Each structure stands twice: as C-alpha cells, then as structure tokens.
Amino acid sequence: MPKEVPACPVEMTLQLIGNKWKVLIIRDLLEGTKRFNELMHSVTGITQKVLTSNLRSMEETGLLTRKVYPEVPPRVEYTLTETGYSLKPILDSMVMWGTEYKKNFV
Template sequence: MNDRPLPACPVETTLMLIGSKWKVLILRDLMDGTRRFSELKKSIGTITQKVLTSNLRDMEACGLLTRTVYPEVPPRVEYTLTQTGYSLKPILDSMVDWGTAYKNLADSARP
C-alpha cells in the first residue's frame, strides 16, 4: 500500500484512489479479468501511453492492482486487480446503474 497519509473523510479517501476518469475506466476494464497494457490502451481509447502508465503505477502503489512482467521479447506486461481492487465493484456497478438511469431520463427529455 501507499505510504501517503489518508484523509479523515472516507469519501475523500475513495476519490483519492479512484477520482480520475482514467482510473475508473481502468477498473472497469480489469473487472472482467487480466489485461495486457496494449489491451487497456486500446479499450480506453484517447489516453496517452504516458498517462496510462502513470495511472497504472499509482494504482499499483495503492494496492488496487498487480503488474506482472513476463521475460519475453517483446516484453509482455499484464495487470490484474487485487482483492482491494475488486472490492470497488459495487461502486462501479452503482455508477453503471446511475449513468443508465440518467441517460434514459436525458433521452426521454429530448424532443
């Protein structure tokens, strides 16, 4: 786990860990299982390699995922959620439910 001091507020702690759109999208993709770096980059889309690498390293440091490097040429790197990472599934599921309901409401309000 990371040695950063945690905020007193639990909501702030959660946001510190997953408070960027990139981290939420990485979590979304890893909920289905292990992914290679290139698979994550392709799935997420507009993220740069540098930003993806930075977010993955931060999430690894916080204990949300593990990184496995295979000694091959070219090197193969895979990412898998830890138990702590998987424990965020109810939060992501709630985001899916809320986003779906909001989208349906917005669609029905359009002429």
C-alpha cells in the first residue's frame, strides 16, 4: 500500500492503476494467470524493465500475486488478487467509453 493515502478516492485509484501499463497488465490478467513472457508479448511496446517494475508495484499494493516455481529456468506466474479482479467494472467501463468515442469521433 502507498505510504501516504490520498483523501480523494479517485486519486487513490489513479495512484494504484494510473498509468497505461498497469491498466493493460490488468486487462490481460483478467483473462487468467499469465507468465512473464506472455505478458511481455501481450502488452505491446512495454520493455522488460518497465514490466518488471510495474508487476512489483502491483504486487506490493495487493493487486496481483507472483508465484515462482523452483525450476531451471525459473517459471514465474502472475495472477490478479480479489482486489485486482474488483477493477474489472472500471476496465469494462473504459471499454464501453472507448468504443463509443471511436464510433463518434474517430
């Protein structure tokens, strides 16, 4: 959880998912557990360093869990937590809004 919690709920939400990469990671994890390389390929344009940083941040804030399997090479899987899944209605609303916007303005 962030050290300083904003008083405004909208600001709190933006602090947790307020960048393009986190929203796209959540979008992909809503489909189910994914491995690191699967996320690298599905989140177009993200670098390994940025993906790693965002995944760590999301794990720290309780949006996802990380499971490491003791294999060579190591296998790591990421899964949304219940809190992470609770963001689904927000992403669904973004899909509806984006679809309407594209229909009317693009």
